Amino acid sequence: MEKDHAAGQLEEEQWVQELLALSEQEQVTPKQLSILRAAIDVFAEKGFSAAATSEIAQKAGVAEGTIFRYYKTKKDLLLAIVVPTMSRMIAPFVLRNFSGVLDVPFESYEAFLRAFMINRLDFVRRNLKIVKILIQEIPFQPALKEQLVQNIFEQVLARVTTITEHFKQQGEIIDAPTPAIIRFTISAIIGYLLVRLLLMPDHHWNDEEEIEQTLRFILHGIGGAG
Amino acid sequence: MEKDHAAGQLEEEQWVQELLALSEQEQVTPKQLSILRAAIDVFAEKGFSAAATSEIAQKAGVAEGTIFRYYKTKKDLLLAIVVPTMSRMIAPFVLRNFSGVLDVPFESYEAFLRAFMINRLDFVRRNLKIVKILIQEIPFQPALKEQLVQNIFEQVLARVTTITEHFKQQGEIIDAPTPAIIRFTISAIIGYLLVRLLLMPDHHWNDEEEIEQTLRFILHGIGGAG
Amino acid sequence: MEKDHAAGQLEEEQWVQELLALSEQEQVTPKQLSILRAAIDVFAEKGFSAAATSEIAQKAGVAEGTIFRYYKTKKDLLLAIVVPTMSRMIAPFVLRNFSGVLDVPFESYEAFLRAFMINRLDFVRRNLKIVKILIQEIPFQPALKEQLVQNIFEQVLARVTTITEHFKQQGEIIDAPTPAIIRFTISAIIGYLLVRLLLMPDHHWNDEEEIEQTLRFILHGIGGAG
Amino acid sequence: MEKDHAAGQLEEEQWVQELLALSEQEQVTPKQLSILRAAIDVFAEKGFSAAATSEIAQKAGVAEGTIFRYYKTKKDLLLAIVVPTMSRMIAPFVLRNFSGVLDVPFESYEAFLRAFMINRLDFVRRNLKIVKILIQEIPFQPALKEQLVQNIFEQVLARVTTITEHFKQQGEIIDAPTPAIIRFTISAIIGYLLVRLLLMPDHHWNDEEEIEQTLRFILHGIGGAG
DNA sequence: GATGAATGAGGATTCATTCAT
DNA sequence: TATGAATGAATCCTCATTCAT
Numbered sequence: 003m004e005k006d007h008a009a010g011q012l013e014e015e016q017w018v019q020e021l022l023a024l025s026e027q028e029q030v031t032p033k034q035l036s037i038l039r040a041a042i043d044v045f046a047e048k049g050f051s052a053a054a055t056s057e058i059a060q061k062a063g064v065a066e067g068t069i070f071r072y073y074k075t076k077k078d079l080l081l082a083i084v085v086p087t088m089s090r091m092i093a094p095f096v097l098r099n100f101s102g103v104l105d106v107p108f109e110s111y112e113a114f115l116r117a118f119m120i121n122r123l124d125f126v127r128r129n130l131k132i133v134k135i136l137i138q139e140i141p142f143q144p145a146l147k148e149q150l151v152q153n154i155f156e157q158v159l160a161r162v163t164t165i166t167e168h169f170k171q172q173g174e175i176i177d178a179p180t181p182a183i184i185r186f187t188i189s190a191i192i193g194y195l196l197v198r199l200l201l202m203p204d205h206h207w208n209d210e211e212e213i214e215q216t217l218r219f220i221l222h223g224i225g226g227a228g
Numbered sequence: 229m230e231k232d233h234a235a236g237q238l239e240e241e242q243w244v245q246e247l248l249a250l251s252e253q254e255q256v257t258p259k260q261l262s263i264l265r266a267a268i269d270v271f272a273e274k275g276f277s278a279a280a281t282s283e284i285a286q287k288a289g290v291a292e293g294t295i296f297r298y299y300k301t302k303k304d305l306l307l308a309i310v311v312p313t314m315s316r317m318i319a320p321f322v323l324r325n326f327s328g329v330l331d332v333p334f335e336s337y338e339a340f341l342r343a344f345m346i347n348r349l350d351f352v353r354r355n356l357k358i359v360k361i362l363i364q365e366i367p368f369q370p371a372l373k374e375q376l377v378q379n380i381f382e383q384v385l386a387r388v389t390t391i392t393e394h395f396k397q398q399g400e401i402i403d404a405p406t407p408a409i410i411r412f413t414i415s416a417i418i419g420y421l422l423v424r425l426l427l428m429p430d431h432h433w434n435d436e437e438e439i440e441q442t443l444r445f446i447l448h449g450i451g452g453a454g
Numbered sequence: 455m456e457k458d459h460a461a462g463q464l465e466e467e468q469w470v471q472e473l474l475a476l477s478e479q480e481q482v483t484p485k486q487l488s489i490l491r492a493a494i495d496v497f498a499e500k501g502f503s504a505a506a507t508s509e510i511a512q513k514a515g516v517a518e519g520t521i522f523r524y525y526k527t528k529k530d531l532l533l534a535i536v537v538p539t540m541s542r543m544i545a546p547f548v549l550r551n552f553s554g555v556l557d558v559p560f561e562s563y564e565a566f567l568r569a570f571m572i573n574r575l576d577f578v579r580r581n582l583k584i585v586k587i588l589i590q591e592i593p594f595q596p597a598l599k600e601q602l603v604q605n606i607f608e609q610v611l612a613r614v615t616t617i618t619e620h621f622k623q624q625g626e627i628i629d630a631p632t633p634a635i636i637r638f639t640i641s642a643i644i645g646y647l648l649v650r651l652l653l654m655p656d657h658h659w660n661d662e663e664e665i666e667q668t669l670r671f672i673l674h675g676i677g678g679a680g
Numbered sequence: 681m682e683k684d685h686a687a688g689q690l691e692e693e694q695w696v697q698e699l700l701a702l703s704e705q706e707q708v709t710p711k712q713l714s715i716l717r718a719a720i721d722v723f724a725e726k727g728f729s730a731a732a733t734s735e736i737a738q739k740a741g742v743a744e745g746t747i748f749r750y751y752k753t754k755k756d757l758l759l760a761i762v763v764p765t766m767s768r769m770i771a772p773f774v775l776r777n778f779s780g781v782l783d784v785p786f787e788s789y790e791a792f793l794r795a796f797m798i799n800r801l802d803f804v805r806r807n808l809k810i811v812k813i814l815i816q817e818i819p820f821q822p823a824l825k826e827q828l829v830q831n832i833f834e835q836v837l838a839r840v841t842t843i844t845e846h847f848k849q850q851g852e853i854i855d856a857p858t859p860a861i862i863r864f865t866i867s868a869i870i871g872y873l874l875v876r877l878l879l880m881p882d883h884h885w886n887d888e889e890e891i892e893q894t895l896r897f898i899l900h901g902i903g904g905a906g
Numbered sequence: 907g908a909t910g911a912a913t914g915a916g917g918a919t920t921c922a923t924t925c926a927t
Numbered sequence: 928t929a930t931g932a933a934t935g936a937a938t939c940c941t942c943a944t945t946c947a948t
Contacts, residue, residue, distance in 0.1 A: 031928095033928095033929085048368065049275070049277055049367075049368050050277075051275055051276075051277035051278040052277040052368070054920080054921065054922085055921075055922060055923085056920090056921070056922085059931095064929080064930085065929060065930040065931055066921095066922090066923090066930085066931065066932095067923085067924080067925085067929070067930055067931060067932095068928090068929055068930070068931095069922095070922085070923065070924080071928075071929070071930095074923095075922080075923080076921095076922065076923090111451075134367070138364065138367070141275075141360070141364070142274065142275050142278070170452075172452075173452045174451070174452045175450050175451065175452050176450055176451065176452050178441060178444075178445075178450065179441070182438065182441045182442070182445070183445075183450050185419060185420065185423050186416055186419065186420075186442065186445045186450065187450065188419070189415050189416050189418070189419020189420070190412055190415050190416060190419070192415070192419070193411060193412065193414070193415020193416070193418070193419065194411065194412075194415070197411050212408065215404060215405070215408050216408070216412065218404075218449075219404075219408070219409075219412045219449065220449055220450060220451075221449045221450060221451035222448065222449040222451050223444075223445065223446055223447045223448040223449035224401050224402055224404065224409050224412065224413065224446060224447060225400070225401065225402070225446075225447035225448050226396075226398075226399045226400045226401055226402055257911090259911085259912085280937080280938070280939090281938080281939060281940085282937085282938080282939090290912080290913090291912065291913045291914055292913090292914070292939090292940085293912075293913060293914065293915095293940080293941075293942085294911080294912055294913070294914095295940095296939085296940060296941080297910095297911070297912075300940095301939080301940080302938095302939065302940090483932090485932085485933085500820065501727070501729055501819075501820050502729075503727055503729035503730040504729040504820070506916080506917070506918090507917080507918060507919085508916085508917085508918090516933080516934090517933065517934045517935055518918090518919085518934090518935070519919085519920080519921085519933075519934060519935065519936095520932080520933055520934070520935095521919095522918085522919060522920080523931095523932070523933075526919095527918080527919080528917095528918065528919090563903075586819070590816065590819070593727075593812070593816070594726065594727050594730070622904075624904075625904045626903065626904045627902050627903065627904055628902055628903070628904050630893060630896075630897075630902065631893070634890065634893050634894070634897070635897075635902050637871060637872065637875050638868055638871065638872075638894065638897045638902065639902065640871070641867050641868050641870070641871020641872070642864055642867050642868060642871070644867070644871070645863060645864065645866070645867020645868070645870070645871065646863065646864075646867070649863050664860065667856060667857070667860050668860070668864065670856075670901075671856075671860070671861075671864045671901065672901055672902060672903075673901045673902060673903035674900065674901040674903050675896075675897065675898055675899045675900040675901035676853050676854055676856065676861050676864065676865065676898060676899060677852070677853065677854070677898075677899035677900050678848075678850075678851045678852045678853050678854050709907095711907090711908085732941080732942065732943085733942075733943060733944085734941090734942070734943085737910095742908080742909090743908060743909040743910055744909085744910065744911095744942095744943090744944090745908070745909055745910060745911095745944085745945080745946085746907085746908055746909070746910095747943095748943085748944065748945080749907075749908070749909095752944095753943080753944080754942095754943065754944090
């Protein structure tokens with residue numbers, strides 16, 4: 003379902019629904035859904051601390067007290083939004099047979115990176131506000147930090163290391179320290195995602211071309227022939 | 229003065245003092261200084277919105293009212309911390325004859341990048357908490373956003389573009405779109421800085437080696453010989 | 455309902471209720487009512503600026519925050535008390551068929567003044583504290599000043615001028631400048647009200663006689679036969 | 681000295697000086713004087729409670745602490761302004777041989793009232809701001825209230841009663857209760873002063889004519905020939 | 907005398923959370 | 928289940944007053 007790139011307001015909202023309905027196997031009432039939608043908007047706009055539950059309630063069209071029927075505290079509401087998204091963000095690295103990104107034998111490292119960039123660009127685009135909130139709040143929410151460390155450092159890194167070393171052995175990647183390679187590669191990718199979606203979202207982008215360019219940079223650098 | 233890398237708590241504090249005493253030519257009383265120090269700590273730890281002026285006052289060892297003698301509002305206190313640092317952060321790009329980074333004719337693009345990485349790594353290390361605060365608050369402080377846009381997009385980018393194209397003409401850099409080159413280069417550098425200073429500050433780093441590695445990646449990529 | 459002169463604490467409180475319930479058609483909860491009562495007391499006793507919302511809350515037996523559920527700011531609370539009273543104060547001049555004061559054809563100017571004095575004495579007596587607050591705050595609340603100017607100077611004066619000139623034409627009033635006549639008449643009436651209700655409220659007053667006396671003064675002066 | 685009507689900003693300021701230098705026999709330093717001037721301005725503009733001593737200090741061009749060298753508290757500053765003026769306001773009734781107003785045998789009650797009106801109009805004009813402050817603060821300052829009661833009710837009223845009854849015996853005033861006569865007369869006079877100086881200070885006034893008109897009203901009323 | 911930095915109690919207002927309905 | 932009135936602790940900020948210089 004992530005293959006269609008057409009991302010828009012509507013789609014993001016559907017995504018929110020999936021987010022909870024599917025990935026958490028929980029029943030999400032329409033009221034709860036509108037609370038989540040409103041909370042995402044307000045958290046993204048004002049930041050978690052500066053966001054007022056009353057404003058969320060108003061935007062969601064529910065009573066102030068209703069929020070606290072579903073989420074015991076404001077922080078619980080934040081986590082309900084942000085934790086599943088964090089899971090989904092790293093899902094491709096965790097789920098064994100995730101649709102076509104990792105385990106399917108890629109012809110090349112380049113093909114792997116390309117698929118990864120397209121896939122994650124799409125994901126971030128669809129979950130832009132939540133990703134913003136996530137980035138903002140990780141430093142202040144120990145619960146998030148812990149999840150991040152556990153997931154990223156103990157699952158994602160392990161997996162990416164395996165892949166990287168696989169292609170290193172195949173001679174597709176130079177023989178440099180794997181952590182440095184990974185850091186560099188991810189920096190270049192995230193760098194593109196941030197500029198593309200956060201810094202200059204209104205610029206007219208030719209994503210396919212930019213992705214190809216970025217891949218060339220990652221693989222061959224920007225140094226001239228000399 | 230930025231040449232000595234030994235950065236520590238003490239040094240950062242001296243830096244804070246320089247920050248205001250030198251760069252703003254303003255008198256900073258000891259009390260004001262302790263307010264700034266406390267504010268930097270609390271803002272970095274809790275985030276601006278969640279930081280209480282009462283806690284800052286307590287940590288600074290002054291009465292709460294004293295804060296407001298020096299800074300009319302809490303937001304003014306934030307800006308007093310963050311704006312000069314933002315200026316310093318981009319100073320190398322704005323000041324004509326900044327010590328050895330830009331205008332001094334570098335032998336090569338590589339030498340330029342190396343000097344830049346060392347220089348800015350040092351700067352961020354010394355101003356770590358303030359940089360954290362800056363990154364956190366830019367999305368929510370229009371005043372900061374505006375400064376950023378004006379400075380970065382209208383001064384820094386112009387300058388970096390000139391430099392990049394200079395080396396492009398000299399054949400040191402491949403003939404790819406300059407914005408993409410800049411984005412990629414800066415992503416790789418900032419990626420290193422973030423991992424080095426924020427994500428894994430406690431890891432034992434060999435900065436010189438990592439910088440060299442990163443420079444090789446930027447220039448030649450990670451693709452194997454094939 | 456204004457015909458019974460027996461004014462007391464209880465009655466004034468009922469009046470407060472009418473004030474909002476009837477004249478504004480708004481629902482006034484018991485809690486809101488006790489806030490209004492407490493605010494009237496504290497504003498009258500200390501003055502608006504010196505009145506603390508905490509004291510009002512305490513006197514009203516509600517939490518401080520409750521005040522701000524009903525009135526966004528302290529000033530809004532003031533206006534909620536004072537504006538409707540100002541309206542009622544000049545109502546006889548604005549409402550066409552107000553009970554027996556203006557439009558009903560009076561036999562004489564004297565009868566008109568008598569009705570007016572009795573009526574307004576009664577009104578001020580019932581709204582004594584609010585009138586005090588009103589007088590005190592008009593110089594400092596532009597919103598009130600504006601209302602006053604618009605109402606008094608553009609409605610009341612016009613109406614009183616008409617009435618006065620009507621009786622002038624009938625020969626009941628001498629041919630002097632109408633503004634001076636009005637100023638003089640109102641001065642004498644207000645002078646009595648103030649002395650009666652504010653300066654010497656505890657003196658034993660024979661209102662009927664004093665009003666007759668004042669009317670004679672207004673009409674025939676205090677000059678002796680000579 | 682009150683005979684020259686030319687009242688202006690300068691004159692009022694001189695008046696302030698007299699106020700303290702002469703009537704209190706105290707040394708008034710230039711600094712103290714500028715504090716008084718500034719305090720009068722700020723108290724009149726904002727009201728006593730809402731006036732900030734810091735604003736007064738700033739307007740006076742002195743340090744905040746300086747105010748408290750001269751006046752122990754903010755309230756003392758208020759009283760220093762308002763008490764002497766209150767004394768002067770009723771001085772004509774208290775001082776035996778005050779220049780030409782009371783004890784000099786007037787030809788008539790009318791001449792007495794005329795002199796009184798001119799005299800007091802002049803006084804209020806010169807002390808407008810202070811009179812405003814006085815009126816505003818009397819209800820909230822027991823010290824002022826007490827002074828007022830003692831002075832007005834025990835000195836002024838006695839004196840005015842004597843005079844009134846003197847002219848009553850001479851047949852110039854009708855045989856009505858003296859308190860009512862006094863109340864009525866003073867109401868008419870104060871009514872003119874308030875409208876003239878506070879309500880419509882910008883209207884173009886022919887004071888002489890208005891005073892004559894008011895006197896006629898007081899003596900003969902506004903009733904027509906019938 | 908005069909300053910003005912420093913105080914800290916008190917100000918109005920906000921807001922997450924509770925709970926009776 | 929959903930409400931929204933009510934809470935009161937906590938927030939930022941003001942200000943009269945003090946006191947070392």
